Amino acid sequence: MSVLSSPRRIAVASGKGGTGKTTVAVGLALVGGRCQLLDCDVEEPNAHLFLQPAIAETEAVTTPVPTVDQERCNRCGRCAAACQFHALAVMGRQVLVFPELCHGCGACALACPEAAIREAPRQVGVVERGRAGQVAFVQGRLNVGEPMATPVIRAVKAHLDPRQLAFIDTAPGTACPVVEAVKGSDLCLLVTEPTPFGLADLRLAVEVMEMLAVPCGVVINRAGPGDRATEEFCRSKGVPLLGRIPFDRRIAEAYARGIHPTRALPEVGRRLAEILYRALGGPGGVR
Amino acid sequence: MKELVVISGKGGTGKTTLVGSFAALTGRSVLADCDVDAPDLHLLLHPTVQAQEEFAGGAEAVIDRERCTGCGRCRAACRFEAITPGFTVERINCEGCGACRVVCPADAVELRERVAGDWFRGETAYGPMVYARLRPTEENSGKLVALVRKEARAWAEREQIDLLLTDGPPGIGCPVIASLGHADLALVVTEPTPAGVHDLERALQLCRHFGVPALVCVNKFDLNPALDEQVRQYCARQQIAVTTSIPFDDAVPQAIGQGVPLTELDGGPASRAVAALWQEVQAALGRAGGEPGT
Numbered sequence: 001m002s003v004l005s006s007p008r009r010i011a012v013a014s015g016k017g018g019t020g021k022t023t024v025a026v027g028l029a030l031v032g033g034r035c036q037l038l039d040c041d042v043e044e045p046n047a048h049l050f051l052q053p054a055i056a057e058t059e060a061v062t063t064p065v066p067t068v069d070q071e072r073c074n075r076c077g078r079c080a081a082a083c084q085f086h087a088l089a090v091m092g093r094q095v096l097v098f099p100e101l102c103h104g105c106g107a108c109a110l111a112c113p114e115a116a117i118r119e120a121p122r123q124v125g126v127v128e129r130g131r132a133g134q135v136a137f138v139q140g141r142l143n144v145g146e147p148m149a150t151p152v153i154r155a156v157k158a159h160l161d162p163r164q165l166a167f168i169d170t171a172p173g174t175a176c177p178v179v180e181a182v183k184g185s186d187l188c189l190l191v192t193e194p195t196p197f198g199l200a201d202l203r204l205a206v207e208v209m210e211m212l213a214v215p216c217g218v219v220i221n222r223a224g225p226g227d228r229a230t231e232e233f234c235r236s237k238g239v240p241l242l243g244r245i246p247f248d249r250r251i252a253e254a255y256a257r258g259i260h261p262t263r264a265l266p267e268v269g270r271r272l273a274e275i276l277y278r279a280l281g282g283p284g285g286v287r
Numbered sequence: 288m289k290e291l292v293v294i295s296g297k298g299g300t301g302k303t304t305l306v307g308s309f310a311a312l313t314g315r316s317v318l319a320d321c322d323v324d325a326p327d328l329h330l331l332l333h334p335t336v337q338a339q340e341e342f343a344g345g346a347e348a349v350i351d352r353e354r355c356t357g358c359g360r361c362r363a364a365c366r367f368e369a370i371t372p373g374f375t376v377e378r379i380n381c382e383g384c385g386a387c388r389v390v391c392p393a394d395a396v397e398l399r400e401r402v403a404g405d406w407f408r409g410e411t412a413y414g415p416m417v418y419a420r421l422r423p424t425e426e427n428s429g430k431l432v433a434l435v436r437k438e439a440r441a442w443a444e445r446e447q448i449d450l451l452l453t454d455g456p457p458g459i460g461c462p463v464i465a466s467l468g469h470a471d472l473a474l475v476v477t478e479p480t481p482a483g484v485h486d487l488e489r490a491l492q493l494c495r496h497f498g499v500p501a502l503v504c505v506n507k508f509d510l511n512p513a514l515d516e517q518v519r520q521y522c523a524r525q526q527i528a529v530t531t532s533i534p535f536d537d538a539v540p541q542a543i544g545q546g547v548p549l550t551e552l553d554g555g556p557a558s559r560a561v562a563a564l565w566q567e568v569q570a571a572l573g574r575a576g577g578e579p580g581t
Contacts, residue, residue: 015325017298017457022482043458044296044489046482084346084385084398105366105384144489145496147429147461172298172457173324176426179379195543197303201325208423212379226544252535256511258481 009166010279011185011214015201017172019191020221020245023255025169026050027262027272028189028279034134036166038159040181042125042140042152047169050260053132061140061155062121063104063148068095072116082111100147125152129159136161153180174204179212187279188216189242194226199233206237217242219275243275288443289572290436290451292321292470292499296486298457300476301506304539306454307331307548308561309568310413316450318411319439320418321432321466323404328454331548334409334416342419342434344403344427346383348376354395361387361396379424404431408438415442429461436466450574459493467494472572473501474530479514487518491527501527502571504564508532528571530564533557 012025022039026047029037039047048055066079066088073095080088080095087101088108099122109117125142138159140152149171157180160166170181182188188209192202202218209216218234220227223244234241245251245261245268254264262269291309293302303320306328310318320328348369350361355374362370365387369380388396403426406419417439421428436453443451455466455473467473473494477487487503494501503522508515515532522529536557542549550558 016327017295017300017325019299043460043463044482044486046297046485049481049485082385082389084383103382103384105382105386106364107384107386107389110364110386110389142460144459144492145464147464149458149460171460173428174423175324175421175428175462176424177458177460178324179424183379193540195540196330196546197327197543200327200330204325204420204423211424222540226540249535252507252510255482256478256480256507256514 008186008280009160009168009184011168011170011182011188012191013170013178013182013188013205014172014191015174015205016192016198019193019198021172021191022046022050022169023221023261024189024191024219024272025167026260027268028276029135029167030260030262031269031273031276032165032167034164036136036138036161036164038156038166038168039139040153040156040168041171042142042149042156043171043177045139045141048137048139049258051132051135051137053130053135053137055128055130057129059127060123061125061127061152062123063102063151064106064119065099065102065104065122066097066108066117067120068097069116069118070094072114074114076113078111078113079108079117082107103148104151124148127152127155127159136164149177150180153177174208178208182212182214185214188214189219189279190216191219191221192230193222194220194224194230199229202230202233206239217279220244222247240278242278243271245271288440288449288451289471289574290453291472291474291568291572292453292455292466293474293476294455294463294466294490295457295476296459296490297477297483300478300483301533301539302476303327303331303454304543304549305474305476305504305561306452308550309452309565310411311548311551312562312565313450315414315448316452317414317439317443317448318416319435319451319453320416321435321453321462322456323419323421323428323431323435323462324456326418326420329416329418330546332411332413332416333546334411336407336409338408340406341402342404342406342431343400344425344430345401346385346398347378347381347401348383348385348387349397349399350374350376351395351397354393356393358392360390360392364390403427406431406435406438408442414448415446417442429465432462432465459489463493464497467497467499470499473499474504474568475501476504476506477518478507479505479511479518484514484518491525502530502568503527504530505532507535509534530567531560533560533564
């Protein structure tokens with residue numbers, strides 16, 4: 001993109017699920033020229049369904065989990081006392097480890113006076129990398145049954161190329177997976193829908209961005225007559241409204257067939273290009 | 288008492304619309320909103336709040352600057368980049384693990400309890416409701432979900448209400464796992480889109496992993512009838528029952544706009560389908576009054 005003065009890292013988030021984050025993130029990548037797209041919704045990664053990248057590389061994501069050398073262990077219990085997540089317990093003559101509870105912080109190994117704890121990698125997901133046209137694609141996939149998404153998100157973000165424009169698709173919500181994905185972005189687009197649910201969750205998402213000190217802009221998806229409450233909220237918060245994608249059943253049907261709406265309706269591509277232009281600092285945009 | 292939990296994998300497939308409608312159709316149940324990141328059920332059911340309490344979720348490290356000698360061991364030990372070069376703690380990054388406290392030779396680190404959310408008890412027209420809100424950027428949503436369910440259960444027992452309707456969060460991570468465990472039935476709501484189907488498969492794997500029986504519902508099925516049929520075939524192979532599908536209907540956003548359960552708004556196509564599938568869900572829960580699912 002010639003309007004780029006410097007590479008930007010743009011996250012796409014929303015409080016509410018199903019508002020169109022992935023549609024927007026993939027759409028921006030499709031109109032964004034040479035860029036990276038990182039799918040950090042590692043619980044339910046969907047961007048690949050529209051982008052259809054050829055995956056060239058897969059790597060395991062692991063977190064360190066303690067293993068206790070029962071020979072060296074004197075069962076003093078300091079590891080269990082140090083662990084804030086109840087991932088270790090001294091039971092009779094043994095120290096038991098509960099891997100799903102472990103946050104991989106290493107406090108147990110640091111607390112052990114006998115150097116009886118070693119940390120071994122345990123796989124919690126994968127990172128897959130590939131390419132679709134000009135888009136360099138990275139996605140994470142959390143193993144089903146694993147509770148903690150953040151290590152996989154970190155592993156995806158390790159592939160960020162600081163020299164390129166990058167788009168980051170995130171999970172819905174306001175908790176740690178969103179924080180981990182958005183942290184360090186230059187801008188976060190908040191995709192919402194003009195319903196009370198959409199607005200309530202947008203308010204929460206704006207609070208998150210304020211706490212992270214990440215500037216944000218709003219995109220209204222399925223826009224229509226109900227937009228006014230969202231517009232008023234944006235004005236009151238001083239958050240720019242960067243664009244709208246109209247409500248159109250043809251968009252929903254294209255999406256349902258796995259066709260990105262920019263390919264089904266050129267209008268959508270034009271709107272996304274405008275949103276990107278404003279996101280990158282064009283008139284009516286951010287800053 | 289029976290507990291139905293409604294989950295989806297993908298967000299925005301209609302979980303809250305269904306739970307709100309079920310509450311209205313059944314007349315009296317206990318409601319639990321376990322989407323503690325972005326709770327919306329209260330926008331349909333309008334509980335009058337009777338009690339509000341803070342939720343202490345985990346810990347955060349605080350460094351006593353008087354005692355700190357600046358040795359840097361805490362920074363070296365911290366795997367979450369939560370300690371600044373000036374030895375203050377970045378609250379957002381702090382995992383509350385206490386590795387810094389373990390290594391501090393000057394006993395300068397304290398782990399403090401951290402208020403991570405708020406939870407509410409209220410009364411709706413359709414029964415008691417428990418819901419919560421995680422404070423923005425906080426962790427431990429799974430623990431808060433467990434608290435919401437525990438309180439809802441206790442309330443159901445106190446009032447001898449035999450049905451708990453739990454609105455689950457999207458995804459498959461810790462808050463979903465906390466919503467699902469030991470429920471009697473999971474209704475997994477999907478939509479006939481590649482993303483909906485992809486996420487359905489992962490949500491069903493999760494139900495199997497935790498031994499919770501699942502029932503599948505396809506919302507907005509007429510957006511892509513072929514994919515609706517594909518979901519039915521997939522579920523048949525997995526021996527999972529599928530309910531009546533719900534058609535795409537403008538009444539759904541209208542009901543949300545007016546803040547009422549869909550089935551209270553009108554008797555349109557989506558509303559009729561939801562009423563029919565509620566009978567099927569009840570049958571699957573083993574409650575009287577329901578017909579078996581297809």
